[in-house]
Each structure stands twice: as C-alpha cells, then as structure tokens.
Amino acid sequence: MKIGFDNQKYLAMQSEHIKERIGQFGDKLYLEFGGKLFDDYHASRVLPGFEPDSKLQMLLQLKDQAEIVIVISAKDIQQNKVRQDLGITYQEDVLRLIKEFRKVGLFVGSVVITQYTGQNLADSFKQKLKRRKINCYYHYYIDGYPTNTQKIISKDGFGKNDYIKTERPLVVVTAPGPGSGKMATCLSQLYHDHVHGIKAGYAKYETFPIWNLPLTHSVNLAYEAATADLNDVNMIDPFHLEAYNKVTVNYNRDIEIFPVLRNIFEAIYGESPYKSPTDMGVNMAGFCISDDEACQDASKQEIIRRYFNSKTRFVREQCKEEEVHKQEMVMKQAGVSEEDRKCVVAARQKEKESHSFSGALELADGTIVTGKTTHLMGACSSVLMNAIKHLAGIEDEALLIEPEAFGPIQKLKTKYLGSVNPRLHTNEILIALSLSAQSNPLAQKAMEQLKQLKGTQAHITCDVAHVDASVYSNLGIQITFEAEKH
Incomplete structure (x- = not known):
C-alpha cells in the first residue's frame, strides 16, 4: 500500500x-x-x-x-x-x-x-x-x-x-x-x-x-x-x-x-x-x-469492505437493513461500487468459469491469485495455498501436501467430530502443510511466505466460516465475502 x-x-x-x-x-x-x-x-x-x-x-x-x-x-x-x-x-x-x-x-x-x-x-x-x-x-x-x-x-x-x-x-x-x-x-x-x-x-x-x-x-x-x-x-x-x-x-x-x-x-x-x-x-x-490521493484510495477500499461487512451482519441478523442502506449511501457519496475492489471482480469471474464458489487474493504488488472450491479444500483454503505457492515461486502442479494426508483429517472431521463438510478449512490445511514441511522443502518454502500476506486483500464468493475468517485476520489479510451465498 x-x-x-x-x-x-x-x-x-x-x-x-x-x-x-x-x-x-x-x-x-x-x-x-x-x-x-x-x-x-x-x-x-x-x-x-x-x-x-x-x-x-x-x-x-x-x-x-x-x-x-x-x-x-x-x-x-x-x-x-x-x-x-x-x-x-x-x-x-x-x-x-x-x-x-x-x-x-x-x-x-x-x-x-x-x-x-x-x-x-x-x-x-x-x-x-x-x-x-x-x-x-x-x-x-x-x-x-x-x-x-x-x-x-x-x-x-x-x-x-x-x-x-x-x-x-x-x-x-x-x-x-x-x-x-x-x-x-x-x-x-x-x-x-x-x-x-x-x-x-x-x-x-x-x-x-x-x-x-x-x-x-x-x-x-x-x-x-x-x-x-x-x-x-x-x-x-x-x-x-x-x-x-x-x-x-x-x-x-x-x-x-x-x-x-x-x-x-x-x-x-x-x-x-x-x-x-x-x-x-x-x-x-x-x-x-x-x-x-493515496489516503483517498485507501479510504475508498475501506468503504467497500465496510459495506460487505454490513451485508454479512444483516444476513446473520446482527443488524437492520437500514445499516446496509447507510453503507450504500456512503459508497455512492464516495463514488465507488463493489467492482472497484479488484479481488471481488476476480473472484466472481473465477466462480463464473469454474461453476463453484471461488476466491481471489490481491498481493502487495497487485498480482491477483485465485482459487476454487474442490472436494479437498474450501475456497479460502484454495486461495491461501495458491497465494503462498505464487510467492514462493512454486508451480501450481507441485504437491505441497500428499493426497493421502487429507483422508485421515477428513475422516476425523466427519466420523468423529460430526462435521458434514469434509473439505479442509484454512487452519486444518495449514496444520497439514506444517507437518509436510518437516520432510518437504517446497512446503517449508511455502510456509515461509505467510508473513508476506499481511495487508493483502481477499474476496470469497460465498459465506466464510468463523475459523477461516479468523485465520485470515491473524495473517493480516483483509477479507470480504458474500454471506448470503452458502
């Protein structure tokens, strides 16, 4: 910034x-x-x-x-x-x-x-x-x-x-x-x-x-x-x-x-x-x-983030619709819309192409990294992994976590912890990555990139679980998402 x-x-x-x-x-x-x-x-x-x-x-x-x-x-x-x-x-x-x-x-x-x-x-x-x-x-x-x-x-x-x-x-x-x-x-x-x-x-x-x-x-x-x-x-x-x-x-x-x-x-x-x-x-x-100009640009991005936050609060019945209308009015005064947030445009385009919930993360140099929901990972986890791969200069095809490592975690979630969603959240994917880093130098190199995510911008095209939002916050990623879509 x-x-x-x-x-x-x-x-x-x-x-x-x-x-x-x-x-x-x-x-x-x-x-x-x-x-x-x-x-x-x-x-x-x-x-x-x-x-x-x-x-x-x-x-x-x-x-x-x-x-x-x-x-x-x-x-x-x-x-x-x-x-x-x-x-x-x-x-x-x-x-x-x-x-x-x-x-x-x-x-x-x-x-x-x-x-x-x-x-x-x-x-x-x-x-x-x-x-x-x-x-x-x-x-x-x-x-x-x-x-x-x-x-x-x-x-x-x-x-x-x-x-x-x-x-x-x-x-x-x-x-x-x-x-x-x-x-x-x-x-x-x-x-x-x-x-x-x-x-x-x-x-x-x-x-x-x-x-x-x-x-x-x-x-x-x-x-x-x-x-x-x-x-x-x-x-x-x-x-x-x-x-x-x-x-x-x-x-x-x-x-x-x-x-x-x-x-x-x-x-x-x-x-x-x-x-x-x-x-x-x-x-x-x-x-x-x-x-x-730098302060004006930064403030306009904050206004858009606050708008998405109020929409989330409304969907979760934490505020009245008037709060969302107030944010819409502020956005109009500032001359901005949702599409003035680059990661929003990229995430929605990725969803359109992949036909699944997706996400995008804008890095400090302006590079946009995208990801989609898979049978192994949710959109938040996918975007995060792709972002640290990019920062580490690792090819998309490279495996940082062995596929057989996912099975035991998914079994623990669904069979013993009562989860209906077998996909790994960001905290679970990072734990798996840290274990893989013990023997995989590429995984270790990717882990070292996490500190570079502070201050980056991300958008997810569906609701985001509290655990994923918390991990993104701890990493310093400023996230917005569309809570009305599940």
Missing part, C-alpha cells in the same frame, strides 16, 4: 498539542480518547503510514501523570457486542486492554459501565472485575439525554452516577469501541468534581472525522462507514462556523452534546473555554497527510 501519512511528524505535532491543552487547565484534565488506543487498525488502513499504536506512544510520554478509565456500555455487554477486527466481545476487550495497559506501565484506575438500567450481564461483568480487584462504577441511563440539559446537569441526571475516584491529574478515558459513553463519562466527572471542589477540564482526542478535511473527503466518509451501526453522520460544525466563520467537520453526537458541555462549563466557571465541538478536539492528523 502506498504511504500517504507522515507518522513521525504526527507524533511530534500531536504530543506537543496535547501538552499545550493540559496546560490550559488546573487540577485535572479528562482527555477522551476516541477510536482505538492500542490498535487503531482503521486509522492505519485509511491513512497508510499511520502506526496503529501512535496514540499509545504519545500517552507513554505522560504515563507518570496519567491514569486510564475504561468505559463500556451496559447495552453492549447485554448484546455481547463484538469487536469485528479482533473477533472478541467488548467485555473481553476491556480485560485485554487492562492487561495490555499494565504491561507497558500505564495505570488503570477503573472501569465504568454506562447506560446502566439493571442489566444482569452488566452485574455479572462487574463481579468479574471485582474478583480481579478492579474498581468498577455504574453510570445510569438518563432519560432525555442529550437534549434535556436541565435534567442532565442535576441530581437526577449526572448526580445519580457513581463518582469515579481518580488519583492523577491526567485522566484518559477510553473504550473498546464507539458509542460506549466516553464523553458522557467525562461530563459526569466534571459535574461531580465541581461538587467536590475540584477544578477540572475536558478535551477530546478523536482521529475521525478529521476536522480540517472536507465533509465528503473519502477519509471522513470511511469513518461514517465504520460507524454505520451507530448511525453517526459527519456534519459541518455549526458552532464553529458561527464563532469563527470557518468550515470544519465534526459528527452528530459531538454536535448534539456540545450545549450540555458548554452549560456544564458555564455552571462551573461562569463561561466555557470552548466555542464549538471542534475547539474541544486536539487532533493533528489532517496536517500530516503527505499523499492525499
């Missing part, structure tokens, strides 16, 4: 800007970290050159002053919401984040369960945290949020929430994913700190939408595609336009909540330090794009 983002420039500009913002406030600053802190793969996909752990690298410079509060919505717990890129639930991700933060020396102060209305799975998760000696607080659902500011800023609103006890001047508020309630958590703390006589400030570190890129820029449209399940909409910031007569981009939830934040600041300090949602942000990413 062509580099389009200067990560070193970004680290320098961003860390300096955050330090300046911390200096604007007194006793305490709540810094809302939007997106992924450890592994912002969305940012690395749409801004090629952006390192997934960039935010973490900046935070480590401030680790002696900082503590982390992790926020998770009770609704997401109750629905067992899954992080699509990692294939784990949000509550599993909270535990993973705590472990990862502590591993690099960051202090995790507590976990906050937001939008709580008595959900039983939220109660169970709190007990799980308690057993691990992790402080956990409830923030309750507020009827009328975010429009009824009078109720929100009262004992019946934020006043009902548990007060999060924090120890350090910089409180970083993060979450497994969007819509968890990070901003509401920060605002609630401003209210409670005021009650406790503590002067506190708030700032937002959110990579997307990028405020100084046009509303319909592909990078910003890709953010809409990424949050289609939340029905987020990028908007011109009306408050910023009114205050400064400058056009900037924000998104609907921040714009909707801004009057609440402004009222809280006015109640505490007599005036608000911010005139707009854009003022709240500290994001410098827009200044570090080195190749706009």
